Amino acid sequence: MTLSLVTLAQALGPVQQDHLLQARQMQALSFAVHIPLVCFGIAFPLMVLVMEWMGHRTGDPLYLAIARRWSRIMVALFAVGVITGTILSFEMGLLWPNFTATFGGVFGLGFAIEGFSFFLEAIFIGIYIYGWDRLSPRAHMLSAVPIVLTGFTGSLMVIAVNAWMNHPSGFRLVRGQAVDISPVDALFGNSYLWHELVHMYLAGYIVTGFVVAGAYAVARLRGRWGRYERTALVVPLTIAALASPVQVLVGDWAARDVAEAQPTKLAALEGLAKTERGAPIHVLGWYHDGEVKFGIGIPKMLSVLAFHDPNARVDGLDAVAPEDRPPVNIVRICFQVMVGIGTLLALLGVIVLYMRVRRRRLPQWRWFYYGLAAAGPLSVVALICGWITTEVGRQPWVVYRVMRTSESVTAAGGIPIGYATLWVVYLAVGVGVVWILRRLARAPMAVARD
């Protein structure tokens, strides 16, 4: 890819924006609210479907009751996901008009198809919810299959756009305008797509699995532990327990791709100031003045992990000019939090699997259920930290080494007002969601049939 690093003569002309940081935070807030809901959109339908399928196979009404209950939670979370997703698509234009104006033709196709997936998902969720008691069991289960598939294609499309922003291709820049655009190449011919997609898709299952299982772990800690709670805990927990160790391998794969295509991001992740051979890794610590303070260093580990060679050369931050470097500490700390939590979750998963193989049962220790209850929120934290890592790690570029974020922002004023308003509204929505989930959880099982 040969892209010159010229400043863009953007499609809409130059920008003067004093509130770039607030605009970025506003976008980040919207994503942080939306992404956990995305996880439920990706993974929850399959879990509901598995429950229903087991119910029909065994003829046990308990499974069906759980599936019915979960499907109401699914639809409530999906509705909130629709509105937060609408806000995101508004913000793409409201906050970053120069980005959409210059490159809308390159990446827009992804969002158009994503719109369709989202649409189909909405339609079939409607059919699924409305179809309890109105469709035959087989037709009803079939109506859930498109929900699972569109959850996948939807995330595929959004990730394709993000992968393109991190690793742009499929167009040429001539005087600040994108020409010779091939949207299909840009979105799907991108080597960066695959690790991001797999990483996010698995994250969806891990987050949903641990959050749902965590809720029932809390029930157990409070002394409610019947067949209902156990069944509703085992299914999501098993999925999350299997997915979380796999995620460690996938994350390692992602990091190797980052090392190749975005060396500066890798340098920020690891706080590596100078380009060197046999680069070390530091665990914990704080990046200051070109070195990691108070960290535990492991010599040559970064070269081994990134390039499978203890003496491989790793680019440091000094490989690019200071104004082209991302804020190291934010990226590095988020990365460490993600990896740390991810490792703990994987450990929790391994414990579950070990107990299953050895004792053929769930662990009985009380601390295990405390850990599980914490795993839900922690997995969401890891998810958001992961996105901060990849998005802030891309800075100062909105399209990596092609367009700066500061060049894409709107020239309109009033961003702080919008940002504050969005906080208030999202806090209210958050309170509302918690309230409705508690309501749904308190409804007795028999009432769940409507």
Add this chain to the structure above:
Amino acid sequence: MVFVLLGLVFYVVLGGADFGAAIWQVVPGSGERGERIREHAHEAVGPVWEANHVWLIFVLTVTWTAYPVAFGSLASTLCVALFIAGLGIIVRGAAYALRSGTTDRREIGRIDAASAVSSILTPFALGAAIGGIASGRVPVGNATGDLITSWLNPTSILIGALAVVFCAYLAAVYLSADAVRRGEADLVAPFRVRALVAGSVAGALSIGGLVVLHEDAYRLYHELLAGDGLPALIVSVIAGLATFALVVRERFEPARYTAAVAVAAIVAGWALAQSPVFLPGLTVEEAAASHDVLVATVVAVVGGAIILFPSLVLLFRLTLGGQLGHGHEERPEPPGPARELVLAAAPGLLGRVAAACLVAGFGLLTVAEAGWAHAVGVVALFAFIVVGFAGAAPALLDDEPAGG
């Protein structure tokens, strides 16, 4: 362009009715009947709510793909109006999601009030934004237009108000039809009255609005009355009158469609009157993205539509018709002999297969370097999760805790 408009039309006709239904929720009067009116308005939109709203996302994404510069210009200049619309959508959606969680009368009242306010705000803000485009107040550039007067001007206010009234009107007609279908005879009359009132207001506002357009956006006025927009305007008037007549005669089912046609024709009329200019100094032709992008977009949209519309029809048939393919209870088939064999061998076998998949995945994804190896590795790891679930879950489900 046609797709954007089609999307817009569907959003207005279906999503608009949803806002309208919410508006009616707040003015039903009190007492038992008022409560049933509210319930009815909520239930009628229930199953199709999300689907209605995705139209808007569709319009946005197709616009920025096919008309990037125009989208950037209007999103930055009209940001206040669009932000208000966005907030309204959040509140309306949240209210919808929350409402199903409660049965408390006071709580429902508050939720309905919030959703009605937001349902007036959103169509107004979107209509006002369209008014800004229609009256040529959105220049090309990053927020180069006036942030306030671009959407707070006579034309915008007119179109915003029209949008609200149209929403209410559509909803009242749809809800009358739904009340008839559900056999709730006592609800038919109040919605019929509402439909007639809203229809009259819409008609009066449209005629009065022509004066506003004459003063404020003469080009649009001229094109609408004497140019390309005229046929659409005539269709709209005829459909509007037909709806009125049908509602008076209590033939709500056909009225549902004529009302939709009347409103859709207005949108089409605006587009025809406006064309070929998109923004001042920028025609639709010039605003379009490159040929390849348009081809890809059209392919995606048509391909999507082929899957989408049958699904949508299925959903509407289900919600409007009540039932679908019901009647024969299928029993779960007993596991066949082959299946029993697998199940009997399951615990040990599945465990080993899962472990093998994990090892293969690790080798291919982490150790190997080639792209194809990574792909196979990912598949192996997913197989590990699936097989592992099949192997692990049943035993854990049967696990009876010793002491709770």
